[in-house]
Amino acid sequence: MPEFDLAVRGGTLVTATDTFPADLGIRDGRIAAIGARITDAARTLDASGLLVLPGGIDSHVHIAQASGPGIVMADDFASATRAAAAGGNTCVMPFALQPRGASLREATHAYRALAEGQCHIDVAIHLIVSDPTPAVLGQELPALIAEGYTSFKVFMTYDDLVLNDRQILDVFDLARREGARVMVHAEGYDAIRYMTEKLEKAGETRPFGHALSRPQVVEREAAHRAISHAELVDLPIVIVHVSGEQAMEQIAWGRERGLKIHAETCPQYLTLTADHMKGLGSDDPMEGAKYVCSPPPREAANQAAIWRGIQTGLFDVVSSDHCPFRYDDPAGKLNPKGRTSFRWVPNGIPGIETRLPILFSEGVSAGRISLNRFVELTATNHAKLYGLYPRKGSIGIGFDADLTLWDPNRRETIRQANLHHGADYTPWEGFSVTGWPVTTIARGAIVAENGRVVGPLGHGQVIDRAVSP
Numbered sequence: 001m002p003e004f005d006l007a008v009r010g011g012t013l014v015t016a017t018d019t020f021p022a023d024l025g026i027r028d029g030r031i032a033a034i035g036a037r038i039t040d041a042a043r044t045l046d047a048s049g050l051l052v053l054p055g056g057i058d059s060h061v062h063i064a065q066a067s068g069p070g071i072v073m074a075d076d077f078a079s080a081t082r083a084a085a086a087g088g089n090t091c092v093m094p095f096a097l098q099p100r101g102a103s104l105r106e107a108t109h110a111y112r113a114l115a116e117g118q119c120h121i122d123v124a125i126h127l128i129v130s131d132p133t134p135a136v137l138g139q140e141l142p143a144l145i146a147e148g149y150t151s152f153k154v155f156m157t158y159d160d161l162v163l164n165d166r167q168i169l170d171v172f173d174l175a176r177r178e179g180a181r182v183m184v185h186a187e188g189y190d191a192i193r194y195m196t197e198k199l200e201k202a203g204e205t206r207p208f209g210h211a212l213s214r215p216q217v218v219e220r221e222a223a224h225r226a227i228s229h230a231e232l233v234d235l236p237i238v239i240v241h242v243s244g245e246q247a248m249e250q251i252a253w254g255r256e257r258g259l260k261i262h263a264e265t266c267p268q269y270l271t272l273t274a275d276h277m278k279g280l281g282s283d284d285p286m287e288g289a290k291y292v293c294s295p296p297p298r299e300a301a302n303q304a305a306i307w308r309g310i311q312t313g314l315f316d317v318v319s320s321d322h323c324p325f326r327y328d329d330p331a332g333k334l335n336p337k338g339r340t341s342f343r344w345v346p347n348g349i350p351g352i353e354t355r356l357p358i359l360f361s362e363g364v365s366a367g368r369i370s371l372n373r374f375v376e377l378t379a380t381n382h383a384k385l386y387g388l389y390p391r392k393g394s395i396g397i398g399f400d401a402d403l404t405l406w407d408p409n410r411r412e413t414i415r416q417a418n419l420h421h422g423a424d425y426t427p428w429e430g431f432s433v434t435g436w437p438v439t440t441i442a443r444g445a446i447v448a449e450n451g452r453v454v455g456p457l458g459h460g461q462v463i464d465r466a467v468s469p
């Protein structure tokens, strides 16, 4: 019997710290050998000319999440993980949302049941706490954390999700006690409501009004408040989907005070602008709905600030915040109420399959970041932040054999026609990239090859996590 199930030969291995030529031997879904010449394998993949990267981990995606009356998210677990695999990812982290008034435990177990057997790659589930009742804080959350749901998100806006300051403090306090990781959506509810009502009164109801209703100060104020609450409770937090230079300044301020504030940004804040919400290149302002996400992309000059944050280490991770809605669909962006005001356009854009190529192309190929920083931002730090390390997130003996064979020179143009998600558009239609995932290997199995998803549905598992140090 051969020593290994699979050998990956002749490639250049890249981790968050090192780049070196080596072969890999994979046995029972794990990396079992790293060496100069590994030949005794049942199957061999030739990786010459390719980079061998840890599979992408996307720690912020939304899949099959309840999104309000009449609105349907465009991806279920099968389509989202299919698209993720084609885009070079081996693990994604969606959210089990607690509807207000409902049990978080029941919502989480029902959500997990949707995922079981329906995933191409591994999934680890965060929670969204929308109703921190005494029962949730006293029993449900501690029990769920002990079961392996060790991270959750809180929102500072949205009618159905917003927590007030006291609730945020109580949830932070629980997280500190139980060792859970908290992610914060930092945009201020009252400021957004004030701006929205003012804009609507003035007749500014186009999708572009979404950008006007949530200027940077709205994000900055909420980031400052979240960081201050984190200081009071003495809790490390992650500020997710940071879009603006002003929120970055707050994060830097918090860190200067010695606080553990982690930060995430997304490709949309590097490549899209508020003007996209005007429906760029189209006469129909509703086209702008394709780019409506929260926080909104900013003015072009802000992109350079986000790049600086990526280069200087302010950002720990780059996630997609994949939150897909179909465009031409009454249950999506063009729902009947959405045509009357930006307020009713569902917030979110698809990006699970395009995150890695866009960041590689604009980051590594364009000379802005190193290969190692790319790996850190797209895999290693996600695993470390959310309790998947050292099982996932790097290449080493004993790690899951989660790998992406990457062609750094391949040029591609992003086209909806070639993508695998359930949305009917991509915000990056026609966007050219250099660097492309060729083969995705998830726990030792080839799940995607050259844009075709070949792994069986059900290969992906729902993973429980330990609390993160």
Ligand code: DUC
Residues within 6 Å of the ligand: 062, 185, 241, 293, 294, 295, 321, 323, 347, 348
């Ligand atoms: N927040 C997210 O994290 N995703 C989509 C919409 C939102 O507000």
Ligand code: ZN
Residues within 6 Å of the ligand: 185, 240, 241, 294
């Ligand atoms: Zn959010």
Ligand code: ZN
Residues within 6 Å of the ligand: 060, 061, 062, 321, 322, 323
């Ligand atoms: Zn999100």
